[in-house]
Amino acid sequence: MISIIIDATIRAGTSILYATLGEIIIERSGIINLGIEGLMLIGALAGFYTTYTTQSLILGVFAAVFAAGLAGLIHGILCTYFKGNQIVSGLALTMFGVGITAVLGKSMVGQTIVGFKRIEIPVLSKIPIIGNSLFNQDILVYLSILLVFLISFFLYRTVWGLNLRTVGENPYAADVSGIDTYKYRLVATFIGSGLAGLGGAYLSLAYTPLWIENMTAGRGWIAVALVIFSSWSCKRALFGAYFFGGISAIQLRFQAMGTTISAHILQMLPYIFTIIVLIIATIKIEKGSSSQPESLGLVYDREDRK
Amino acid sequence: MKFKLVKKSPVSGIKSILTTLLSIFIALLISGIFLTFADINPISAYKDMLIESVGSVYGITETLVKTTPLIFCGLGVAVAFRMHLWNIGAEGQLYMGAFGASLVALHLNTDSHFVMITLMFISAIFFGGLWALIPGALKAIYNVNETIVTLLMNYIAILWVDFLIYGAWKDPKGFNFPISAEFTSAARLSEYFDSRLHSGFFLALLCALLVFIIIEKTVWGYEIKVIGSNPKAAMYAGINIKKNIILVMFISGALSAIAGFSELAGVQHRLQHAISPGYGYTAIIIAWLAKRSAFGVVIVSFLMGMLFVGSDSMQIYYQLPVAMVSVFQGLILFSLIVAEFFKEHKIVMVKE
Numbered sequence: 001m002i003s004i005i006i007d008a009t010i011r012a013g014t015s016i017l018y019a020t021l022g023e024i025i026i027e028r029s030g031i032i033n034l035g036i037e038g039l040m041l042i043g044a045l046a047g048f049y050t051t052y053t054t055q056s057l058i059l060g061v062f063a064a065v066f067a068a069g070l071a072g073l074i075h076g077i078l079c080t081y082f083k084g085n086q087i088v089s090g091l092a093l094t095m096f097g098v099g100i101t102a103v104l105g106k107s108m109v110g111q112t113i114v115g116f117k118r119i120e121i122p123v124l125s126k127i128p129i130i131g132n133s134l135f136n137q138d139i140l141v142y143l144s145i146l147l148v149f150l151i152s153f154f155l156y157r158t159v160w161g162l163n164l165r166t167v168g169e170n171p172y173a174a175d176v177s178g179i180d181t182y183k184y185r186l187v188a189t190f191i192g193s194g195l196a197g198l199g200g201a202y203l204s205l206a207y208t209p210l211w212i213e214n215m216t217a218g219r220g221w222i223a224v225a226l227v228i229f230s231s232w233s234c235k236r237a238l239f240g241a242y243f244f245g246g247i248s249a250i251q252l253r254f255q256a257m258g259t260t261i262s263a264h265i266l267q268m269l270p271y272i273f274t275i276i277v278l279i280i281a282t283i284k285i286e287k288g289s290s291s292q293p294e295s296l297g298l299v300y301d302r303e304d305r306k
Numbered sequence: 307m308k309f310k311l312v313k314k315s316p317v318s319g320i321k322s323i324l325t326t327l328l329s330i331f332i333a334l335l336i337s338g339i340f341l342t343f344a345d346i347n348p349i350s351a352y353k354d355m356l357i358e359s360v361g362s363v364y365g366i367t368e369t370l371v372k373t374t375p376l377i378f379c380g381l382g383v384a385v386a387f388r389m390h391l392w393n394i395g396a397e398g399q400l401y402m403g404a405f406g407a408s409l410v411a412l413h414l415n416t417d418s419h420f421v422m423i424t425l426m427f428i429s430a431i432f433f434g435g436l437w438a439l440i441p442g443a444l445k446a447i448y449n450v451n452e453t454i455v456t457l458l459m460n461y462i463a464i465l466w467v468d469f470l471i472y473g474a475w476k477d478p479k480g481f482n483f484p485i486s487a488e489f490t491s492a493a494r495l496s497e498y499f500d501s502r503l504h505s506g507f508f509l510a511l512l513c514a515l516l517v518f519i520i521i522e523k524t525v526w527g528y529e530i531k532v533i534g535s536n537p538k539a540a541m542y543a544g545i546n547i548k549k550n551i552i553l554v555m556f557i558s559g560a561l562s563a564i565a566g567f568s569e570l571a572g573v574q575h576r577l578q579h580a581i582s583p584g585y586g587y588t589a590i591i592i593a594w595l596a597k598r599s600a601f602g603v604v605i606v607s608f609l610m611g612m613l614f615v616g617s618d619s620m621q622i623y624y625q626l627p628v629a630m631v632s633v634f635q636g637l638i639l640f641s642l643i644v645a646e647f648f649k650e651h652k653i654v655m656v657k658e
Binding site for chain 1: 340343344392394444448449450451453454455457458459461462465466468469472473587590591594626627629630631632633634635636637638639640642643644646647
């Protein structure tokens with residue numbers, strides 16, 4: 001029983017984990033991207049469509065990352081060169097993503113593919129209770145955990161990471177010291193959006209290997225909220241994503257057990273908990289223990305630099 | 307020869323409106339490319355949409371029917387924008403308004419049209435306003451990001467309505483469909499011109515006028531404008547910011563809730579799944595395009611109403627999903643950002 005719930009928690013949390021990591025990278029560069037929900041859908045459809053036509057899951061993953069990355073780049077370009085309002089541009093991206101995937105994905109509804117298989121890690125998977133749920137997962141789960149550490153390392157232990165954080169904290173200072181702020185923001189938006197797309201593709205290629213219109217069901221918004229909860233740290237994002245995976249897992253478990261509580265009420269839980277967690281995180285931030293990038297959400301005009 | 311971007315003084319008045327129209331035109335062009343991908347000739351498709359939405363008296367009344375909830379939600383979002391509050395929860399507030407109206411319509415036993423409609427209206431405003439007051443209070447007290455909270459609450463509101471129509475409020479005579487019982491005739495708004503156009507439309511125009519007067523002509527309207535553009539100045543002037551955030555969010559939610567009331571009392575006459583095809587999300591674009599002006603909201607709502615009626619016919623003639631509306635709306639916002647940029651910048655040639 002515990003083993004089943006841990007397994008379901010990880011599987012339900014992985015898609016949100018990818019999206020949260022993506023948004024952390026983008027916000028570290030000083031840009032808010034509210035298009036995550038749309039990007040996840042674009043990734044989910046691009047991944048599913050490519051795998052359906054080529055029978056290759058790997059190509060599907062690449063297509064998802066690339067398609068969402070390109071769509072995210074629209075947001076990046078509008079928020080740098082065109083000095084657009086980041087909230088409006090992000091909402092537009094979500095609307096565009098929700099719409100375009102519904103239109104283009106119509107022929108994919110009801111089609112099936114063979115999704116990612118579980119890979120059993122020898123010895124470790126034999127640990128009682130937790131072994132099978134932690135070490136018998138598909139490759140995308142392992143990759144997501146690896147990325148938590150890789151992105152952390154990148155942000156805090158490399159020059160590029162330091163530069164990226166400087167761009168997010170103080171683009172004027174970054175510009176003066178010769179860092180190309182726009183380039184950093186664009187690359188961060190491309191990579192971060194690609195990761196959100198991968199989060200979507202996890203749903204359509206591994207979690208439920210299907211394409212369903214609007215299949216992300218608000219996970220993109222939960223990811224945006226989790227970035228605040230994790231105070232822009234990848235390792236805390238891991239806990240956040242699994243916390244929500246856990247709530248969905250328990251909620252689904254309740255439904256499967258035929259509880260008398262309405263399914264609709266149970267389905268509200270992830271959204272309600274996200275709001276509660278957001279309140280707690282915000283109170284902490286307001287008390288001053290924040291690592292929110294200083295220039296997050298602000299338009300930076302290079303012509304204004306002094 | 308090189309090109310360079312140079313700042314210029316912002317354009318105003320008629321030029322500014324033309325820029326907005328130009329961005330809608332560019333969005334139509336890009337959507338046309340996607341239509342071509344779906345094997346649809348964009349020119350004939352747009353022509354059909356135009357004829358369906360404004361080419362006949364029936365078409366115009368249908369467009370006005372769709373314009374009605376859009377005006378309410380557009381006003382709601384615009385009022386919050388005025389204070390730089392990002393209330394993107396109009397969809398959920400509409401659903402809570404519909405819930406409030408149904409609560410009265412399904413449980414109050416009266417033949418009096420006046421009593422019934424008045425109580426439905428008040429109940430809708432109460433629940434929709436309260437729904438928006440929660441993120442408003444969280445913003446005012448703890449500074450919690452209202453964008454994310456209002457959006458997440460949309461999902462909760464829609465699930466709440468689903469919970470009722472799949473459960474306690476399910477119509478016993480509804481062949482097990484997730485719909486509530488039909489409202490009695492006392493709970494229906496009057497209809498005109500042998501069409502579905504109902505008195506909710508005139509209520510929407512009245513609301514637009516009221517919002518215009520309150521926002522543009524009263525001291526309080528001026529105060530919330532100051533809070534939005536310069537919170538520090540507002541604080542020194544002794545304006546209570548927290549109280550106003552909560553109040554404005556309540557009004558914003560109440561306006562969107564009237565959309566739910568008017569849709570149920572005027573058009574749908576029962577609570578059901580998917581009462582809105584995304585009016586609350588469209589409202590964000592309406593408020594942005596209208597530059598927060600109440601009259602602008604009415605005009606842009608009509609244009610978006612045309613889009614909804616047009617895309618209904620696209621679904622019938624070309625089997626194109628209604629979601630094409632969202633594609634188009636996303637593209638309008640994208641091109642509007644570019645257009646706004648060129649209002650303040652121009653390209654000049656420089657010789658090397």
